[in-house]
Amino acid sequence: MNGPARIFRLERFFPYLVRRYYRATSGTVSRIYKSRFGLSVHEWRTMAVLNDYEPLSAKEIVARSSMDKVNVSRAIASLKRDGRLERHVDPTDRRRALLRLTGQGKRVMRELVPLVLAAEQRLLHGLSEAEIAQLESLMRRVEQNAERVLADEAPAASDTHEEARA
Amino acid sequence: MNGPARIFRLERFFPYLVRRYYRATSGTVSRIYKSRFGLSVHEWRTMAVLNDYEPLSAKEIVARSSMDKVNVSRAIASLKRDGRLERHVDPTDRRRALLRLTGQGKRVMRELVPLVLAAEQRLLHGLSEAEIAQLESLMRRVEQNAERVLADEAPAASDTHEEARA
DNA sequence: AAAATTAAGTTGCAAATGAAACCAAGTCAA
DNA sequence: TTGACTTGGTTTCATTTGCAACTTAATTTT
Numbered sequence: 001m002n003g004p005a006r007i008f009r010l011e012r013f014f015p016y017l018v019r020r021y022y023r024a025t026s027g028t029v030s031r032i033y034k035s036r037f038g039l040s041v042h043e044w045r046t047m048a049v050l051n052d053y054e055p056l057s058a059k060e061i062v063a064r065s066s067m068d069k070v071n072v073s074r075a076i077a078s079l080k081r082d083g084r085l086e087r088h089v090d091p092t093d094r095r096r097a098l099l100r101l102t103g104q105g106k107r108v109m110r111e112l113v114p115l116v117l118a119a120e121q122r123l124l125h126g127l128s129e130a131e132i133a134q135l136e137s138l139m140r141r142v143e144q145n146a147e148r149v150l151a152d153e154a155p156a157a158s159d160t161h162e163e164a165r166a
Numbered sequence: 167m168n169g170p171a172r173i174f175r176l177e178r179f180f181p182y183l184v185r186r187y188y189r190a191t192s193g194t195v196s197r198i199y200k201s202r203f204g205l206s207v208h209e210w211r212t213m214a215v216l217n218d219y220e221p222l223s224a225k226e227i228v229a230r231s232s233m234d235k236v237n238v239s240r241a242i243a244s245l246k247r248d249g250r251l252e253r254h255v256d257p258t259d260r261r262r263a264l265l266r267l268t269g270q271g272k273r274v275m276r277e278l279v280p281l282v283l284a285a286e287q288r289l290l291h292g293l294s295e296a297e298i299a300q301l302e303s304l305m306r307r308v309e310q311n312a313e314r315v316l317a318d319e320a321p322a323a324s325d326t327h328e329e330a331r332a
Numbered sequence: 333a334a335a336a337t338t339a340a341g342t343t344g345c346a347a348a349t350g351a352a353a354c355c356a357a358g359t360c361a362a
Numbered sequence: 363t364t365g366a367c368t369t370g371g372t373t374t375c376a377t378t379t380g381c382a383a384c385t386t387a388a389t390t391t392t
Contacts, residue, residue: 008279010214010231014286014302015195020232021305022188024312029181040348048176059370065176066186070350073372095357095370113174120180122315123308135304136180138297139187142289146190149288206378224341236380239342261340261387 028119036115037108042067042075044112047084047101051109055098057090084108194285202281203274208233208241210278213250213267217275221264223256250274 010016026041033039039047045065050056053064058076062069076099079085084105090096101109124132176182192207199205205213211231216222219230224242228235242265245251250271256262267275290298 008214008283009218010211013214013282014289014298015191015282016211017302017305018188018191021309022184023232024309024316025181025184028312028315042348045176045182048174048179048182052175057370066189068350069371070373071348073370074348077372093358093370097371116179116181117174119315123180123311125311127304127307131304134300135308136183138293138301138304139183141293142301143187143190145289145291146194149194149285150190208378225339234380235341236343237378239340240378243342259340259388263341 025123028123029116032115032119033112036112039108040075040078042071043079046072046075046079047105047109050085050099050101051106051113054100055088056100057096057098059096061099079105191289194289195282198281198285199278202278205274206241206244208237209245212238212241212245213271213275216251216265216267217272217279220266221254222266223262223264225262227265245271 030041030044033044045067046061049061049064053060056064058069058072061067061072061076065072067075076085076087076097080087084102086100086102088098090098127135196207196210199210211233212227215227215230219226222230224235224238227233227238227242231238233241242251242253242263246253250268252266252268254264256264293301
């Protein structure tokens with residue numbers, strides 16, 4: 001952490017530490033769904049959300065996954081093309097799509113879920129339950145600070161919008 | 167955290183929490199150097215490293231910033247084009263470039279550093295020194311787990327390589 | 333001394349992504 | 363009833379990024 005002298009050093013800069021942490025952790029998971037099923041991160045997250053709740057609209061997927069609607073739209077299109085997701089127009093509002101996984105999509109998730117859970121376990125290996133709870137709690141507080149900062153300086157900014165920088 | 171029943175829920179999946187955390191925190195910093203100077207994250211990090219040590223080779227920048235060499239190469243090219251960095255061939259090894267910030271590059275950093283440090287402070291607002299130390303420590307441990315996992319399964323993988331998935 | 337290999341960095345190409353514009357459908361005010 | 367506005371989602375275009383191949387230079391092996 002940069003001290004009161006406020007000397008800047010990249011290797012002590014908190015957002016940089018977060019980025020390295022994120023890069024390392026995400027790599028352990030993304031390689032699984034990418035190598036096994038050629039899934040992008042947005043496709044994986046879309047399927048993960050639909051695995052829990054169905055049917056959902058694209059907007060609901062956006063809300064439950066913190067992804068940008070453009071990325072959700074593209075993920076839906078490619079998952080549909082690959083036969084992993086089916087799409088029906090909502091008769092009560094024909095702008096809206098009702099989305100659910102196909103049988104094939106569900107089989108993919110049945111195979112992937114144990115693998116990604118095992119990867120998660122390896123990430124957290126050696127940490128006690130208390131430490132994990134502490135880490136998640138501290139991350140949440142920082143995230144809330146960040147959202148407050150982003151909201152203060154850009155009133156129109158959607159909080160589901162994604163950025164990939166630090 | 168997913169419990170012993172191993173039910174998968176995206177909103178409880180640790181890599182997903184890390185990704186949201188990362189997105190939020192990085193957004194608060196990247197907008198600063200992007201809006202002020204049109205800098206990409208790779209350009210910013212390249213400048214940040216050169217601000218501390220100079221001259222450096224591209225390879226040394228790669229090592230000190232955890233960026234991929236292709237991205238460093240591109241950042242160097244565009245910073246040079248914008249007059250913020252200068253590049254000299256190392257006479258002892260003409261494959262190698264010796265890189266340093268120009269006067270203009272240093273002025274950019276003089277303006278940016280207080281701003282990004284202030285952003286960092288806002289991210290960590292409300293956390294005690296002990297909590298920040300605890301958060302960084304726990305992040306480091308998880309990152310080490312991740313690197314171990316990545317190293318076990320891909321012996322040829324470079325640990326400086328970047329990925330942006332979860 | 334010459335060939336093979338390794339190193340430092342760059343470039344090409346395809347895919348992914350971000351920003352903005354667009355379209356069809358639904359709602360609301362006049 | 364009609365026009366204006368909002369909503370849900372898609373598409374376009376430009377930029378960024380990842381992967382692999384390439385180039386030049388240095389070192390190592392034969």
